[in-house]
Amino acid sequence: MAIGRGAIPFGHDDASRFLPWMLAFMVYLAALAVAGLFILADVTDKFDRGIENTLTIQIPVSESVLSDDRKVAAVLARLRRTLGIERADALGRSEVSDLLRPWLGATAASDQLPLPRVIDVTVDRSKGFRAQNVRDALEPIVPGIVIDDHGAWLGDFLRAVRGAEMMAIAVVFLICLITVIMVIFTTRTGLGLHRETIEIMHFVGARDSYVARQFALRFSLMGLKGALIGIALAVPSLLLLSVIAKNSGIGLIPDFDLTTVAWISIGATVPASSLIAMMTARATVIKSLTQMV
Amino acid sequence: MAIGRGAIPFGHDDASRFLPWMLAFMVYLAALAVAGLFILADVTDKFDRGIENTLTIQIPVSESVLSDDRKVAAVLARLRRTLGIERADALGRSEVSDLLRPWLGATAASDQLPLPRVIDVTVDRSKGFRAQNVRDALEPIVPGIVIDDHGAWLGDFLRAVRGAEMMAIAVVFLICLITVIMVIFTTRTGLGLHRETIEIMHFVGARDSYVARQFALRFSLMGLKGALIGIALAVPSLLLLSVIAKNSGIGLIPDFDLTTVAWISIGATVPASSLIAMMTARATVIKSLTQMV
Amino acid sequence: MTDVVSFENVGLRYGLGPEVLRDISLNLEAGSFHFLIGASGAGKSSLLRLMYLAQRPSRGLISLFGRDISTVPRRELPALRRRIGVVFQNFRLLPQLSAFDNVALPLRVVGVKQSEIRRHVEELLTWVGLRDHLDAKPATLSGGQQQRVAIARAVISRPKILFADEPTGNVDNQIAARILHLFDELNKLGTTIVIATHNEALIRKTRRPVLHLEDGVVRSAAGDEDAGTPGDDKPAARLATENGRPA
Amino acid sequence: MTDVVSFENVGLRYGLGPEVLRDISLNLEAGSFHFLIGASGAGKSSLLRLMYLAQRPSRGLISLFGRDISTVPRRELPALRRRIGVVFQNFRLLPQLSAFDNVALPLRVVGVKQSEIRRHVEELLTWVGLRDHLDAKPATLSGGQQQRVAIARAVISRPKILFADEPTGNVDNQIAARILHLFDELNKLGTTIVIATHNEALIRKTRRPVLHLEDGVVRSAAGDEDAGTPGDDKPAARLATENGRPA
Numbered sequence A, B: 001m002a003i004g005r006g007a008i009p010f011g012h013d014d015a016s017r018f019l020p021w022m023l024a025f026m027v028y029l030a031a032l033a034v035a036g037l038f039i040l041a042d043v044t045d046k047f048d049r050g051i052e053n054t055l056t057i058q059i060p061v062s063e064s065v066l067s068d069d070r071k072v073a074a075v076l077a078r079l080r081r082t083l084g085i086e087r088a089d090a091l092g093r094s095e096v097s098d099l100l101r102p103w104l105g106a107t108a109a110s111d112q113l114p115l116p117r118v119i120d121v122t123v124d125r126s127k128g129f130r131a132q133n134v135r136d137a138l139e140p141i142v143p144g145i146v147i148d149d150h151g152a153w154l155g156d157f158l159r160a161v162r163g164a165e166m167m168a169i170a171v172v173f174l175i176c177l178i179t180v181i182m183v184i185f186t187t188r189t190g191l192g193l194h195r196e197t198i199e200i201m202h203f204v205g206a207r208d209s210y211v212a213r214q215f216a217l218r219f220s221l222m223g224l225k226g227a228l229i230g231i232a233l234a235v236p237s238l239l240l241l242s243v244i245a246k247n248s249g250i251g252l253i254p255d256f257d258l259t260t261v262a263w264i265s266i267g268a269t270v271p272a273s274s275l276i277a278m279m280t281a282r283a284t285v286i287k288s289l290t291q292m293v
Numbered sequence C, D: 001m002t003d004v005v006s007f008e009n010v011g012l013r014y015g016l017g018p019e020v021l022r023d024i025s026l027n028l029e030a031g032s033f034h035f036l037i038g039a040s041g042a043g044k045s046s047l048l049r050l051m052y053l054a055q056r057p058s059r060g061l062i063s064l065f066g067r068d069i070s071t072v073p074r075r076e077l078p079a080l081r082r083r084i085g086v087v088f089q090n091f092r093l094l095p096q097l098s099a100f101d102n103v104a105l106p107l108r109v110v111g112v113k114q115s116e117i118r119r120h121v122e123e124l125l126t127w128v129g130l131r132d133h134l135d136a137k138p139a140t141l142s143g144g145q146q147q148r149v150a151i152a153r154a155v156i157s158r159p160k161i162l163f164a165d166e167p168t169g170n171v172d173n174q175i176a177a178r179i180l181h182l183f184d185e186l187n188k189l190g191t192t193i194v195i196a197t198h199n200e201a202l203i204r205k206t207r208r209p210v211l212h213l214e215d216g217v218v219r220s221a222a223g224d225e226d227a228g229t230p231g232d233d234k235p236a237a238r239l240a241t242e243n244g245r246p247a
């Protein structure tokens, strides 16, 4: 049966003029949330296996080189027995003098200068590593030992970023939920407004599926329209944000440029929302129709 | 005239059952955005006048102490002529050795050890300070000079936070705008749905103000209802977030506890939204009525 | 002798369509009682709509109570409308209100006391045979019951003019007679009445003057040539020909 | 001889109200033509609503085309309804559709070809005098014009049964006669017809059997004692008394 001229135009009630805009807003939010998700994932990726899981231990210079060697061996042995330590290696003298060169200039390379020993440690914080435990364990072995936990502040930072990621995911889910609720409300408003039309359709012998098809078509079109408006607003917003981010040189968000996958995901909000609109409308209509004459 | 029994009940159309929930959602978002704004402001406050505006310059150790002194004087003189430098002071030998103690142990205090000179600089980034300019200016004077810009990454971080603050403000404005649009749409839908009622009211001699009052009352009640639902959902969400933030120990957001002012601002979304709803509805109705019979 | 309704060369077209009414000139005296007849689609409802201010004419002059309605500012319309009662052809009851509340509406908007409203509305609805349906919503009333509610709403505020569009299309002859009696009573109290109808029995029975609408103009009463019921000194409509001269 | 409509001890009450219809037993033979009369509020529309499946009875058995309607599954209702035409008392035209599209609706839902729809609908609307109003929306039609569109919609698909509720309340006698002629033609083609009306002139003129609804039961034809028009072999309704025995 033809859907164009032959179909029953349900007319343009205000409720349905309203829905595309609400859907546009939802898609806009969803697109931004998805973009945010990808950017945040990028940030965590970058830092995750980086400094967050490293620790530097310095053993202060003492009178004899031999004593220092013993201390290093003892600390290494202790570290390797500690929970959450993945790797612990003493740096060679040249590496340490490289680290100190900016401080000591050329003299750092001189054999005369006593250099502190430095141990580079990789930890796995998920296995219950606590910097304080290491400190407590090593202090008795080498008094005055310095433990520099790079991860401490970075960990906080990354936890905040991950929290934000969770929020973004929650927002996307919330948006889907709200969209479904909105479509249900609007469909039922539509059914209410068009109750008379539907009853007459029934009286002249139209099947439920015929009526439901009209609604589903209408709502998927509305969903599509809303989604296109939303995405049409979201893309420039994202590009603008990206330009702003680059010009202000925010180093923490270095790859504001979204990947192809990200753009595809953002674009996927369009078919997603019209699909959600269509299926919700269809289900709502079929359910409601069976309660009518 | 009595508003209760004597008033004209416009009935509960679906469009108006829908609005309070949309308003609830808006108020929820607004409350979260306002809370975010206060938290972010707190973060910037904390870091703003801190490390962000400091710079450390080290002059590598050379052969003679005198040459070092000369270099320091030259660098200080140059710095004081540089745009955006507020203060530049050379640290004393004891301060430098304090800084180096963790690296060099007891030997740092020894007069034998040549120590690099360190200059502590306070900058004002708003006056166009660029770390690279300083580097370019000092490199000819002291080759191999090390400039450690603490603000570099923190500045990025704070810029990101400030960006987020701007976003939150934009979100609040956007929400107000969307609320107004939603109320206009719903009012017009309502006027459309109740067109017949309004026409009859006119035929029996009702004044425009009488009709408008009914609508305004109805919409301010809907606004209030929606706002109360929204705030009732927002407050537990915020408390939950605060608990999560505390337990995960995110150091960057130390004062998640919102201040009284913040809570009052959040609470203000309630009267604000019902006021917006009422005034928008009234204006829309008055405007539409004069175009009717 | 005052004219409460006066038309001078009034024409009406909807949008870009043909003129539905062309060159209507007539005067209805205070206290007169007319039937308005004409074929379906002749323009009876349109003419009444002009009279009760639901429609502006395309041309010509309409006066109500001696006032040119094109000069009445919007804020004075409510006061004017309170003196006019209308029975719409399709009733136009408010679906969300009970029969009682529908009839009470004209009293409510002018601020009549609740107790007085109750007494008047109940009395009138009882009179039209709806005592048992005071709280019924229009959708639960039969066609004839709805029509009677519509009539009650039109007359409850004792209007100076009453326009009724096909007020007996859904009731039997017995109730039709009762409704006509109600209109007669109102008319005796001074209300000017115009009834558009297809019910020829009704017209024959009452022998009231008839306005015949045909081809967009009002012709001298058809089937009742002696408009104004001779020997009866009831005020009558002075009809005008197309070029405005009294016939 | 088959009964297309058959009621056995049917009762109807709305909600918790009194029984509007009580103990209705009747059989309408295929090809019969009845008027249904009764005071306003007697239950004529309610009885018709039961017949065209807009309402389920509170008790009793209703059969259409020999099928007990309480056993018809929902998915078979459309097929059943396509054999029934209804003229509603309040027309119930779809306001967003033109006169043409309103009348075309019953043909559209069964998938009739567009060209055929156009031919049939235009012909029928011309016949009822609405040739110039094919594209008019119901709101821009006069009361009588709307009523004619409603009638056209009910008959366009040549239904096996036609129920018309007060189909001439808004038209003049001339058009009423034309409509009745249309119904007669349909009846000759085998359509069973039931018309609820207050129009006594119509009933007198056609001398068709009359079902009189009073106090919730159908009584033997009033004012036309000889139900079934003697000497005419038109099928008639066999009425049953309250306790179910044929009168």
Ligand SMILES: Nc1ncnc2c1ncn2[C@@H]1O[C@H](COP(=O)(O)OP(=O)(O)OP(=O)(O)O)[C@@H](O)[C@H]1O
Pocket (backbone or CB within 6 Å): C014, C015, C017, C020, C038, C039, C040, C041, C042, C043, C044, C045, C046, C047, C089, D133, D136, D139, D140, D141, D142, D143, D144, D145, D170, D171
């Ligand atoms: N709102 C409108 N827009 C366009 N045309 C209209 C409108 N209202 C009425 N008409 C047209 O004006 C003409 C007169 O209509 P009107 O309702 O006045 O007739 P009427 O005499 O009351 O008929 P009836 O006896 O059937 O009620 C009709 O042809 C109708 O189609």
Ligand SMILES: Nc1ncnc2c1ncn2[C@@H]1O[C@H](COP(=O)(O)OP(=O)(O)OP(=O)(O)O)[C@@H](O)[C@H]1O
Pocket (backbone or CB within 6 Å): C133, C136, C139, C140, C141, C142, C143, C144, C145, C170, C171, D014, D015, D017, D020, D038, D039, D040, D041, D042, D043, D044, D045, D046, D047, D089
């Ligand atoms: N949906 C409903 N709910 C409750 N009561 C109803 C409903 N429909 C009708 N009634 C009541 O049932 C009774 C019969 O109504 P019905 O419409 O069948 O009368 P009718 O004979 O068609 O009258 P009319 O000639 O005035 O159209 C009336 O008293 C009416 O108030």
Ligand SMILES: [Mg+2]
Pocket (backbone or CB within 6 Å): C044, C045, C046, C089, C165, D142, D143, D144
């Ligand atoms: Mg009319």
Ligand SMILES: [Mg+2]
Pocket (backbone or CB within 6 Å): C142, C143, C144, D044, D045, D046, D089, D165
């Ligand atoms: Mg009825």
